[in-house]
Amino acid sequence: MVNHGMVLSALGTVTDPELHYDIVTLNMVRNIGIQGDQVTVDVALTVAGCPLHQKIERDVEEAVGKLPGVAQVNVNLDVMNDEERRTAFARAFKQSQSQKSGTEATPPRPPGDPSGSWSPMLSETSQTVVLGIASGKGGVGKSTVTANLAVALARLGFRVGVMDMDIYGYSQGRMLGAHGQAQANAQQKIIPWTAHGIHVVSMGMFVPENQAIVWRGPMLGKMMQQFFTDVAWPELDYLLIDLPPGTGDIALDVAQRLPKASLIIVTTPQVVAKEVAMRTADVAHRANQRILGIIENMSYIPMGGGQRMEVFGSGGGEDLSKQLEVPLLGQIPLESSVREGGDRGTPVLLSAPDSEASTTFLQIAQKIHAAAHA
Numbered sequence: 001m002v003n004h005g006m007v008l009s010a011l012g013t014v015t016d017p018e019l020h021y022d023i024v025t026l027n028m029v030r031n032i033g034i035q036g037d038q039v040t041v042d043v044a045l046t047v048a049g050c051p052l053h054q055k056i057e058r059d060v061e062e063a064v065g066k067l068p069g070v071a072q073v074n075v076n077l078d079v080m081n082d083e084e085r086r087t088a089f090a091r092a093f094k095q096s097q098s099q100k101s102g103t104e105a106t107p108p109r110p111p112g113d114p115s116g117s118w119s120p121m122l123s124e125t126s127q128t129v130v131l132g133i134a135s136g137k138g139g140v141g142k143s144t145v146t147a148n149l150a151v152a153l154a155r156l157g158f159r160v161g162v163m164d165m166d167i168y169g170y171s172q173g174r175m176l177g178a179h180g181q182a183q184a185n186a187q188q189k190i191i192p193w194t195a196h197g198i199h200v201v202s203m204g205m206f207v208p209e210n211q212a213i214v215w216r217g218p219m220l221g222k223m224m225q226q227f228f229t230d231v232a233w234p235e236l237d238y239l240l241i242d243l244p245p246g247t248g249d250i251a252l253d254v255a256q257r258l259p260k261a262s263l264i265i266v267t268t269p270q271v272v273a274k275e276v277a278m279r280t281a282d283v284a285h286r287a288n289q290r291i292l293g294i295i296e297n298m299s300y301i302p303m304g305g306g307q308r309m310e311v312f313g314s315g316g317g318e319d320l321s322k323q324l325e326v327p328l329l330g331q332i333p334l335e336s337s338v339r340e341g342g343d344r345g346t347p348v349l350l351s352a353p354d355s356e357a358s359t360t361f362l363q364i365a366q367k368i369h370a371a372a373h374a
Ligand SMILES: Nc1ncnc2c1ncn2[C@@H]1O[C@H](COP(=O)(O)OP(=O)(O)OP(=O)(O)O)[C@@H](O)[C@H]1O
Pocket: 019, 135, 137, 138, 139, 140, 141, 142, 143, 144, 145, 166, 169, 171, 244, 245, 297, 298, 332, 333, 334, 335, 336, 337, 338, 339, 340, 342, 343, 357
């Protein structure tokens, strides 16, 4: 008899032909229905009228149809938007909070609370620099920046951890080439993955075994909490947190739980709407966090001889940095080696260390180190 876990694993092999990510990671799978040997999968496409929707549909049918005990696969296609995705996150999280404590949301436990078991590293007094990587909107390269900054900081000789807080769209396992089910130590703490010398925790450690986490609010809240309390982190100089896209409730909640963290905002060269900048600043302000700086990603295609092609316009990073009155830490070029590195689990800094993107990441890491200890 087929179950949700089997279907979810099968869907994890279906890739969005344009985005080159699997549809589970991209949060495109809205629902799975199983009735006897009939499976219904609701898939939300990232854009309306996606010309490749037939391929996705076929691939889903094929992947799920191959499972033992499946006679028929029905695929329902719909379209997602950023706002809808953010709202879904917020609802799931709010639900998890209210179910834990009746109706009111539980106030976050302060780091270092002696009655709790917060990782000592997250306490205000620890030497570890905690950096949240955030963005006003999705798909700007937060996860790519997180993975490469982690490698860059490790290159500079620091001990680095990555917490993948994008619970639905987790990607650090793939980007850093870490995999395998979560393992616990004798104290029942989660042992982080180690990849390229970096310590990583991500939802990807749990999903195949307990697919319900992806769908249900209560589990989501519990997992987020666990990332703060139940991880056997080694001593770290830097902990980078890959935040969920946008400035919705989850980003705010994560931020508020870690007042010690500073934020790095990733943006693109398109001039940023004032509203996005204001929302970002508001999150940082309400969480009492410092914004360390802005990183502009996908800034230009290097054309050789110092020439740059500005495919996505220009000025977005500078614009945001002015509006928020924080430094622009760097502009990362759009290079295929960046994407390939992320897809293969070997960040560009390791796969193409001499590329312009790699040099830029290293420079940014140096600036971050200077700013974090200023
Ligand atoms: N500088 C770059 N050059 C080329 N490709 C890039 C670059 N930065 C990111 N990408 C690619 O763009 C896509 C989106 O990047 P990424 O997943 O890091 O964004 P994100 O902000 O984390 O997205 P989400 O909001 O969905 O979490 C990926 O395929 C990534 O490989």
